[in-house]
Amino acid sequence: MRSFGLDADGLCTSARVSTMHPALLLAVGLALLTGGARPASAQSQDTIRVAGTVLAPDEAAQARRLLRAELGPTSRHWTRLQDSTKRFAAAKTAFQIGRVAYPRAWSDSVLTFLREAGTRHPDPAVRAEFLFGGLQVASAAERGETQDQFYRRLTDGHEGTHYATKARRLFDPDSQIQAGKPLPDFEIPALSDPTATYTKRDFEGQTVLIDIWGTWCGPCIRAMPHLHEAYRTHGGEDFTILSVAMRDTREAVKQFRAHKWEMPWDHAFVPKGSDLQKKLRGRFDIQGLPATILVGPDGQILRVHRGVGSGKKMARAISEVLAQDLDSENAPSEGANSEDVSGQESNASL
Structure with missing residues (x-):
């Protein structure tokens, strides 16, 4: 997330994957969306096959159609991808497609998709994953109110899940590690x-x-x-x-x-x-x-x-x-005139 990725050891472990070329990363991740055993095939260095469709980084319209149809918020492909790979693969794939689909308004558009998928998808595990993804995107974009909405929906509606536990540890509004609180001793x-x-x-x-x-x-x-x-x-x-x-x-x-x-x-x-x-x-x-x-x-x-x-x-x-x-x-003290600010000797009487 931001090529977000998360496993049992935390956000950064996904970095081993995210250092790959973006097109190759997307090809590998989306190969499972077709349900076939064969890996996704790259048509060129920058062109990939997504759910049976050839998609290049500059094909925003085609990527948007994918997110509305084959890979829409309620698509069964998300469950297949989640079941076939490690945690967070479905949401990470949505991020990657979203970057192609909405290069100029990625955060807003992806948040809308994640909110809808996190509400409407029939698989509760997929809903929890997309809600956590939305929580991370909202945090990165510094959307405090939106972040709180994703957090509450995830922790209230999916209590006890892997992602709810992660959300409480990383984004708990009552955390001691947040602006305005004293740094703990160490x-x-x-x-x-x-x-x-x-x-x-x-x-x-x-x-x-x-x-x-x-x-x-x-x-x-x-x-x-x-x-x-x-x-x-x-x-x-x-x-x-x-x-x-x-x-x-x-x-x-x-x-x-x-x-x-x-x-x-x-x-x-x-x-x-x-x-x-x-x-x-x-x-x-x-x-x-x-x-x-x-x-x-x-x-x-x-x-x-x-x-x-x-x-x-x-x-x-x-x-x-x-x-x-x-x-x-550098602000002037109370009673100082403009000459004081410029560094000249003050003429103010005592």
């Missing part, structure tokens, strides 16, 4: 020295981005250009980044930084399978990577972004937050 070993630790107190008085990531996580890696640009632009006394590697090895992180992305900021490391990993997943509501938490100088959470695309959104949020701080610092 103590995490440093990457370079396991005897040293980072704590919440180390960043008091400074805006900090806590970037929970892994070298194995495709969306985390795709976020690197955005994080580096944010650090290059804003890094210093007022802003820094703490990257926390999870489900990884120290050597893998070291090699990644040496040969791929420098990441010239603070680094912590959570040993794979450790009690600390379990503790932090609960404390920070981590169900998938990447997870990014922007914290203000007072320890209050300012923004939270999760999953694919979070790097770009968080980089934008960092610029917005720090620009607001700069505007506040």
Whole structure:
């Protein structure tokens, strides 16, 4: 989601699939829609066969017809695809077709489709999957009211399902990890020295981005250009980044930084399978990577972004937050005249 993907280990594990060429990914995923045993065949590098129909990335009208007919919101093909592949394959396929069908209004159009399928499809398992997909799209598009609607419909109508459980862990409106709440205390070993630790107190008085990531996580890696640009632009006394590697090895992180992305900021490391990993997943509501938490100088959470695309959104949020701080610092105090703002000596009498 955004090539969204989710399995038992979280959002990021789909990255191993999403690094494929989009057309190839769609061909593989939609092969099962025909119900046949043979894989979908690509007509060229950019042309694929979808449910018996040849579909190219520029054939928006044909893709829209598919979503209205053979692959409509109540189509049995969605059940076949879900039964034949791993979890979230049906919704991910809908995302991919939607990108072809509605290249300029993807979020709105796909949300409409997912809402209808999540309400009308005869298979409750498919409804739950599409509702969770809608929840993720609404979150990515920052549609708070729509996100809440998908969340309530999923958790109220499909209680006890895999997707309802995931929704509560990732999108619970009562979560402690959301804007306006204090960041929980933590103590995490440093990457370079396991005897040293980072704590919440180390960043008091400074805006900090806590970037929970892994070298194995495709969306985390795709976020690197955005994080580096944010650090290059804003890094210093007022802003820094703490990257926390999870489900990884120290050597893998070291090699990644040496040969791929420098990441010239603070680094912590959570040993794979450790009690600390379990503790932090609960404390920070981590169900998938990447997870990014922007914290203000007072320890209050300012923004939270999760999953694919979070790097770009968080980089934008960092610029917005720090620009607001700069505007506040430069604002004239009460009683100051325009000459005070320009830096000239004030003529105001005491």
